[in-house]
Amino acid sequence: MDKTVNQKAWFLVLPVLILVAFSAVIPLMTVVNYSIQDAFAGEFYPLDDKLMWFRELLEDDRMWNALRRQAIFSATILAIEIPLGVFVALHMPKRGVWASVCLVLMSLPLLIPWNVVGTIWQIFGRVDIGLLGYTLDAVGVDYNYTQDALDAWVTLIVMDVWHWTSLVALLAYAGLQSIPDAYYQAAKIDQASRWAVFRYIELPKMMGVLMIAILLRFMDSFMIYTEPFVVTGGGPGNATTFLSIDLVKMALGQFDLGPAAAFSIMYFLVILLISWVFYTVMVNLDKREGN
Amino acid sequence: MADMTASRSLPRINWVMLLYLLFLMLPIYWLINMSLKTNDEILGTFSLWPQNLTFQNYVTILTDSSWYMGYVNSIIYVTMNTLLSVAVALPAAYAFSRYNFLGDKHLFFWLLTNRMAPPAVFALPFFQLYSSVGLFDTHIAVALAHTLFNVPLAVWILEGFMRGVPKEIDETAYIDGYSFPRFFVKIFMPLIASGVGVAAFFCFMFSWVELLLSRTLTSVDAKPIAATMTRTVSASGLDWGVLAAAGVLTIVPGALVIYFVRNYIAKGFALGRV
Numbered sequence: 396m397d398k399t400v401n402q403k404a405w406f407l408v409l410p411v412l413i414l415v416a417f418s419a420v421i422p423l424m425t426v427v428n429y430s431i432q433d434a435f436a437g438e439f440y441p442l443d444d445k446l447m448w449f450r451e452l453l454e455d456d457r458m459w460n461a462l463r464r465q466a467i468f469s470a471t472i473l474a475i476e477i478p479l480g481v482f483v484a485l486h487m488p489k490r491g492v493w494a495s496v497c498l499v500l501m502s503l504p505l506l507i508p509w510n511v512v513g514t515i516w517q518i519f520g521r522v523d524i525g526l527l528g529y530t531l532d533a534v535g536v537d538y539n540y541t542q543d544a545l546d547a548w549v550t551l552i553v554m555d556v557w558h559w560t561s562l563v564a565l566l567a568y569a570g571l572q573s574i575p576d577a578y579y580q581a582a583k584i585d586q587a588s589r590w591a592v593f594r595y596i597e598l599p600k601m602m603g604v605l606m607i608a609i610l611l612r613f614m615d616s617f618m619i620y621t622e623p624f625v626v627t628g629g630g631p632g633n634a635t636t637f638l639s640i641d642l643v644k645m646a647l648g649q650f651d652l653g654p655a656a657a658f659s660i661m662y663f664l665v666i667l668l669i670s671w672v673f674y675t676v677m678v679n680l681d682k683r684e685g686n
Numbered sequence: 687m688a689d690m691t692a693s694r695s696l697p698r699i700n701w702v703m704l705l706y707l708l709f710l711m712l713p714i715y716w717l718i719n720m721s722l723k724t725n726d727e728i729l730g731t732f733s734l735w736p737q738n739l740t741f742q743n744y745v746t747i748l749t750d751s752s753w754y755m756g757y758v759n760s761i762i763y764v765t766m767n768t769l770l771s772v773a774v775a776l777p778a779a780y781a782f783s784r785y786n787f788l789g790d791k792h793l794f795f796w797l798l799t800n801r802m803a804p805p806a807v808f809a810l811p812f813f814q815l816y817s818s819v820g821l822f823d824t825h826i827a828v829a830l831a832h833t834l835f836n837v838p839l840a841v842w843i844l845e846g847f848m849r850g851v852p853k854e855i856d857e858t859a860y861i862d863g864y865s866f867p868r869f870f871v872k873i874f875m876p877l878i879a880s881g882v883g884v885a886a887f888f889c890f891m892f893s894w895v896e897l898l899l900s901r902t903l904t905s906v907d908a909k910p911i912a913a914t915m916t917r918t919v920s921a922s923g924l925d926w927g928v929l930a931a932a933g934v935l936t937i938v939p940g941a942l943v944i945y946f947v948r949n950y951i952a953k954g955f956a957l958g959r960v
Contacts, residue, residue, distance in 0.1 A: 638806075
């Protein structure tokens with residue numbers, strides 16, 4: 396759509412600007428402020444070496460390890476949830492009562508508070524009282540997510556797939572719904588294979604919403620805190636200590652405000668950088684469709 | 687022809703969807719199952735359904751004010767947040783969808799970056815900010831803190847829906863002598879009613895499920911149900927039945943809201959961009 400230039404539009408944006416400035420800019424400035432000071436017994440002392448905390452963190456393995464675990468986690472769940480979500484969406488009923496039933500049931504995990512999601516899986520995976528743990532134990536699988544790092548990882552990934560695949564599926568479904576029947580009829584006349592229909596009709600039409608799905612899933616999985624905290628508490632050892640868990644440990648547990656603030660800033664910048672790439676791709680896709 | 691394809695692929699629909707829905711429902715079923723058992727039965731025997739059906743766990747929650755006030759608190763701040771977020775997002779989304787202005791693209795992305803900010807980064811500064819202005823442990827503090835990620839999302843969703851409304855409608859209304867506020871409320875709002883509903887749904891959703899900030903910003907008076915649950919787990923040890931019942935009750939409001947917006951869910955999740 397052609398937009399007109401109108402500087403007065405700023406007035407319409409003003410309420411949002413004030414609100415977000417209050418709840419984002421002030422806290423962010425606080426973080427920046429901490430990152431260049433030394434907190435000791437409630438007093439703050441300016442650092443001689445302004446970037447000391449940043450340098451220390453970059454030289455320390457702790458943040459790198461958390462970042463590596465985080466990257467593996469996010470990459471894994473994206474690799475599972477995106478194709479699975481598309482697959483499920485392709486098999487959803489298009490209309491009728493069943494479509495509504497599927498939509499409601501699929502949205503259910505999305506509206507469960509995150510710590511309850513953690514609680515559900517914590518219980519579900521327990522070998523003594525949980526259905527999953529009990530069944531695995533009964534068929535002879537040595538499964539214990541509190542002791543074994545691999546089991547903990549598998550539990551968290553299955554949990555995340557359970558929690559969020561529906562989001563991808565619903566997005567893909569919305570994309571599929573927008574394809575006119577005529578496209579399928581044309582494909583039929585051309586005797587296109589099922590794969591060709593998917594590759595040349597359905598996938599291009601879904602690209603826009605899939606980018607939103609990837610962006611949302613990336614952002615949220617990169618910030619994941621509550622669910623793994625409830626299920627594994629970051630353990631066994633540090634095996635599932637992702638970035639947010641490590642950060643909260645540092646800031647609220649050990650009260651190392653300076654390093655925690657430096658950690659926060661670098662954490663935020665990493666998310667920002669990757670999200671910016673996704674966002675730019677998304678906007679360009681939008682534009683191309685518009686033309 | 688569309689009917690033919692639908693009927694031919696019907697058996698496959700059932701299998702994939704059945705398995706997927708089974709996968710989704712099993713953990714939830716297990717939670718409900720546990721909430722209807724006594725603690726002895728949970729720990730003592732393993733059964734796929736309750737042997738001695740009991741509603742005692744639910745009674746415990748609904749008669750103890752430290753439990754049920756958690757739900758009331760959550761609903762209060764979620765409602766405040768939803769109203770606030772949608773109200774400020776509406777004019778902003780209109781501006782983004784209709785006009786070019788200095789720095790609009792940067793502003794839009796900057797708004798989105800707040801959706802990307804990890805709550806863990808903001809927990810401590812928020813705690814200090816709201817303590818210093820005397821808002822700690824109030825509903826409005828949590829509602830304001832949640833606008834951090836809900837306002838950008840609401841703007842994003844509403845902008846998507848508003849782009850779908852032809853600009854000619856605005857121009858015709860102005861020619862007919864409508865003032866901007868009157869046009870916005872009388873003509874424009876009804877056109878994007880589903881968008882407003884979807885935006886409100888998402889604000890509700892993300893405010894309802896968030897724990898880290900709401901727990902950090904409250905202690906007694908505004909303590910959300912999610913935080914009440916975590917405290918009880920650590921304090922009384924293993925009251926699994928009550929924990930499961932509390933969990934089931936947190937799912938209910940979400941399920942109700944979904945039912946009301948079921949026809950817009952798919953479009954809503956696509957942020958109005960389909």
